[in-house]
Amino acid sequence: MRKIHNTGFQMAAILCSVFFLFPFYWVVISITKDISQLYEGTFLPGVPSHMIDNLIGVFGFNHAIFLRWLGNSFLFATMGALLGTFFAALAGYAFRRYAFIGRKLLYILILGFSMVPAFATVLPLFIIFKNIGLLDTRWCIIIPSIVNIFGVYLMIVYFNQIPQELFDAAMIDGAGDATTFFRVGLPNILSGFTTLLLLSFVGVWNNYFLPLVLLNSSEQFPLILGITTIRSLQGFPIYNLVIMGAFITTLPLLILFLVGQRFLAPQLTGAIK
Amino acid sequence: MWFVGLSNYSSILTDEKFWQGFGIPVFLLLVQIPAMLILAIFIGLLYERIKHSEVYRLIFYLPYAIPAVIASIIWSYIFSKTMSPFIPLLKFLGFGQVQLITLSCLPWILLIIILWEWTGYTSLIIYAALLSIPKEYTEQASIDGANYFQAAFYIKVPLLKNTVLILFIFNAIGALQIFNETWMLGGVGNFSLMTLPPNYTPAMYVYHQAFNYGAFTYSIAMALILAAIIFIFSFAFMKMSAKVLQSHE
Numbered sequence: 182m183r184k185i186h187n188t189g190f191q192m193a194a195i196l197c198s199v200f201f202l203f204p205f206y207w208v209v210i211s212i213t214k215d216i217s218q219l220y221e222g223t224f225l226p227g228v229p230s231h232m233i234d235n236l237i238g239v240f241g242f243n244h245a246i247f248l249r250w251l252g253n254s255f256l257f258a259t260m261g262a263l264l265g266t267f268f269a270a271l272a273g274y275a276f277r278r279y280a281f282i283g284r285k286l287l288y289i290l291i292l293g294f295s296m297v298p299a300f301a302t303v304l305p306l307f308i309i310f311k312n313i314g315l316l317d318t319r320w321c322i323i324i325p326s327i328v329n330i331f332g333v334y335l336m337i338v339y340f341n342q343i344p345q346e347l348f349d350a351a352m353i354d355g356a357g358d359a360t361t362f363f364r365v366g367l368p369n370i371l372s373g374f375t376t377l378l379l380l381s382f383v384g385v386w387n388n389y390f391l392p393l394v395l396l397n398s399s400e401q402f403p404l405i406l407g408i409t410t411i412r413s414l415q416g417f418p419i420y421n422l423v424i425m426g427a428f429i430t431t432l433p434l435l436i437l438f439l440v441g442q443r444f445l446a447p448q449l450t451g452a453i454k
Numbered sequence: 455m456w457f458v459g460l461s462n463y464s465s466i467l468t469d470e471k472f473w474q475g476f477g478i479p480v481f482l483l484l485v486q487i488p489a490m491l492i493l494a495i496f497i498g499l500l501y502e503r504i505k506h507s508e509v510y511r512l513i514f515y516l517p518y519a520i521p522a523v524i525a526s527i528i529w530s531y532i533f534s535k536t537m538s539p540f541i542p543l544l545k546f547l548g549f550g551q552v553q554l555i556t557l558s559c560l561p562w563i564l565l566i567i568i569l570w571e572w573t574g575y576t577s578l579i580i581y582a583a584l585l586s587i588p589k590e591y592t593e594q595a596s597i598d599g600a601n602y603f604q605a606a607f608y609i610k611v612p613l614l615k616n617t618v619l620i621l622f623i624f625n626a627i628g629a630l631q632i633f634n635e636t637w638m639l640g641g642v643g644n645f646s647l648m649t650l651p652p653n654y655t656p657a658m659y660v661y662h663q664a665f666n667y668g669a670f671t672y673s674i675a676m677a678l679i680l681a682a683i684i685f686i687f688s689f690a691f692m693k694m695s696a697k698v699l700q701s702h703e
Contacts, residue, residue, distance in 0.1 A: 190503045194510050197497065201514050201574060204528050207539060211531075222541035296688035298631045300657050301681040304664055304674045387521035389634055394665070405523055409638070420537060427524045438519035446515060447578045 208431075211424045219420055235425040242411055242422060249400055250407035251429075253319060254386055257403055261326030261385035266378045269329050270370070273336025274362050278348065288337070295331040303394050310395060321395045322403070326385045332377050339373035340366065376444040383434060383445075404430040462675035471653040472676055478561065478636065478655045482629035486565045490625070491618055493573050498580035499606050511581070514574030522571060526638035529567045530555060534647050555647045560639060567635055576621055583617040584610060616694065623691040630684050633657035656680050 211219060212235055214227035240247050275281075276288065302325075310321040347369065351361045367374065392406045399410065408426035411419050438445055466472055497514065501507045517525065531537045533554045538544075544552055554563065591613075592605045600608070632655050640650030641658055652662035660680065664673035 187503065187505075190500055191505065193496075194500055194504050197500075198510060198513050201517055201570065204520075204525070204532065204570065205516070207532055208528055211537075219537045222537060222539050224539050292692070293685075296627075296685060296692075298627075298681055298684050300631060300633065300660060301677040304660075304670070304677055307664075308670075383519075387523070389521070389523045394661075405521060409523065409527070420531065423527065424531070427527055431520055431524055434519050434521070435516075438516070442512070447575070447582055 208424060208428055211421070212428050214421060216419070216421050219424075231421070235421050238419075239411070239422045239425045239429070242419075243399070246399055247404075247407065247426065247429075250402050250404045253322075253401065254403040254405070254430075256319065257322050257326055257388075258382045258386040260323050261329075262378050262382035264327045265329035265332055265381050266374060268327065269332035269336040269377065270340075270367065270374060271362070272333045273338075273340040273370070274358075274366050276337045277340035277343065277366075278358070278361075291330055291333050291337070295334050299388075299390055303391055306391075307394055316395060317397045317401060319401050322385075322388075322392055322401075325391060326381075326388070329377075329381055332381060335373065335377055336370070339370040343369045372444065375441070379437060379441045379444050383437065386434065462672050463679070465672070466676055466679055472656065472659055475653040475656040475659045478564070479629045479632060481561050482564070482568070482632065483626055485561075486568055487622055487625045487629065489565070490569055490573050490576060491621060493569065494576035494580050494621075495611060495614065495618070497573065497577035498584050499610070501577070501581045502584060503602075511574075511578060515578055516574065517570050518572065518575040520571070522567075522634040523638055525571050526567055526635045529563065529570070530639050530647055533563055555639070557648070557650070560636075560648075560650070563639065564632075564635055572625070576625075579621060580614060580617060583614050587613050620691065620694050623687050623694065627684055627687050627691065630680065630687070631657050633661070637661075 210224070210226045213230040213232045215231040215234065218227040218231065276284065306321070306325055307316070310316045315321050315324075343366065347365050348361065351365045356364065386403070387405060388403075389405050392401075392403055396402055396406065399407070402410070404426070408423055408430055411422050411426055413419055501511060504510065520528075532539065535541070535551070535553050535555075538554075587610055591609050595605045595609050596602075636650060636655050636658060640648045640654070641661075650658070652666070653659040656676070657680070660673045660677050663669045663676065
């Protein structure tokens, strides 16, 4: 087919880009502004630039609690992603390799529970953590983050794609479960494993509702919750610091999405030839 | 305990405030999701026709990397009457005092935020489906004298039906439990630029009942009813996915 109306299409694409890029642009110019420059409301970066002041301001806010939030976010996301994905892979292996009683029922339960919305599980979690005295500690974010039911479902799907011959060969060579899992299973699902790892990292990093409900003291907050509490003594948000905080919170995500694009974007492979 | 539990459920059924909260999800279901799907189909078709489409795919997809909480904060500032970069322009046009963060404008602001967040991602899924349509179909049509638009709308778009339906259900599940966006726009007291009624969305009402009104078991019962409604959509989603998987085999 001839390429018709190409300039029209190109213009439409550029127009859409303006819409999708505008908030990014606005954040990048706004982190150079102090509060009075923000109120001027222009499309240009602040002159003189207050970027360094904002950086110092956000890291110095409330006795450098921002660093603590940053650390918490990395702790929650790393623990949740690594352990959650690993356990999910173990479950996937078990489903692939063993016929056990209730296997089918368990599979249906996993599929069903992966659809249960988060807020329905967070309220019961609140009661559980309250009863065992872990409420408002970092454990009550780490422990639920490790349980990744949708991840288990994905891993079952991934492991089912490994050909039976590979497992048979490992068994003939006398490999035990551990060896088979690490030497045969994991290498064959590596790309899926990486996808799930990145997805869970982003998921835990962005999880706002769980810490909102379960945490109360500022020292336990992750970034995403912390930046919404940057307020002056009068209780009003310090807008320039909130924007800087939001920028820093987003930075690792943007890097991750750009580096791990291959694993995170919807798959076009197989379709592109 | 047993009777308390049951009475919770029966009082939810008559709790108007809970059901009023569904206004926003229904708005998203009827307006935002269809608008986004149409836009995403348009963009998906665009990807096939433009130069440097991989650059545009990345640009449109980028907002998906931004958490909803932060997207909502940033957009609410862009729409605010204090920090908006459009104020000088609006003043010039004589609309200096216009206030956009209001209860009546909020659904539309919500629409823009969600379109911004999800359209790029959705268009990628549409694009993947478009790529899987055999070239012969449209080639045959163009031999028969169909122009590009006819080929796109009469041959490609109908073939997207299953993908679009799955996307609709997937987004409906999200719309029913919408919390982060509305919470950042007007739920956090004086942190946000306005204050929304506690039952603005079902999930917000659940949160307020549990932590501000002290009706914890009542809110859990509400969460379960909401989860059940969502499960109906999820079930349809699973059924549909299974059907599509089978049709690919």
